[in-house]
Amino acid sequence: MLSNLEPLNCLQQPATNTLREVEAFLTEKPIEILTIIIEDYVQTPKRLINLFTNAGLDKYWFPVSKMPQKGEDWPTVTAMVQENHRLLVFTSIASKEAEGVAYRWRGASLFLENDFPTDPVQADACKEHSAILANMVGACYKAAGNVMPNFLVVDFYMRSDGGGVFDALDRMNGQVLCGCSSVTACQVLTTPYYLDEMPLLS
Structure with missing residues (x-):
């Protein structure tokens, strides 16, 4: 993961604009897998998941229900590509799992x-x-x-x-x-x- 704090004016735009760029990338690169780890300050219920959905990223979403539990292995890259589960999104707020966004500290598999x-x-x-x-x-x-x-x-x-x-x-x-x-x-x-x-x- 690369955290880019280069010129802040690049970040001062609606999140949907950036997420649409992510959607375009995943559409153009059908075997790429992308992980986004969010330090989450979004308070409005379902606001975060709705941002991704509105940007058209739900079709690439790796479902929380398929995340490994209790030391299970992650699926292979091939399986993730075949199922089109190529976007993994993690949040720093555990309660967001109920909305479909994975909590990043649930286990030690990553x-x-x-x-x-x-x-x-x-x-x-x-x-x-x-x-x-x-x-x-x-x-x-x-x-x-x-x-x-x-x-x-x-x-x-x-x-x-x-x-x-x-x-x-x-x-x-x-x-x-x-x-x-x-x-x-x-x-x-x-x-x-x-x-x-x-x-x-x-």
């Missing part, structure tokens, strides 16, 4: 690593997204019993002094897919949906 300061400072992002970020991912991996995060949350993801966020994600995916230090070092598989056995990392 591991999210937050890697940003409490007060985001754009000028510091280059330093934070360089060696420090790679070291922090490694430290969290070890602290979690050699479990790689599924999601990496950062501020100002386009800024770094080195490989940055995308390098960290490449290393994370390589470790999960084949135990390599980079996903590019993994042997290329030949099946159409070669991500079938790979956990969702973004």
Whole structure:
């Protein structure tokens, strides 16, 4: 996951506009899966779910009823694509599950690593997204019993002094897919949906 706090004027528009861009992306890319994790401040009942529905995203929605329970496995990427359940939305408010939006902390089947300061400072992002970020991912991996995060949350993801966020994600995916230090070092598989056995990392 990439959290973009780049120019705030980009974010000062109706949420429906952004969600329509998401809908266009999923329509144009029929094998892509997208996860949105919301720090939720929406108080009006069903307002959040209605925003997604009004943007035409309900047809891609991964239903709460199909979310893994009590340590169950997630479906494969192939199954999610075939069922067109390609949009996973999580909220920080548990009561929203009754409205059809998954609560993000229900279980440990997905591991999210937050890697940003409490007060985001754009000028510091280059330093934070360089060696420090790679070291922090490694430290969290070890602290979690050699479990790689599924999601990496950062501020100002386009800024770094080195490989940055995308390098960290490449290393994370390589470790999960084949135990390599980079996903590019993994042997290329030949099946159409070669991500079938790979956990969702973004």
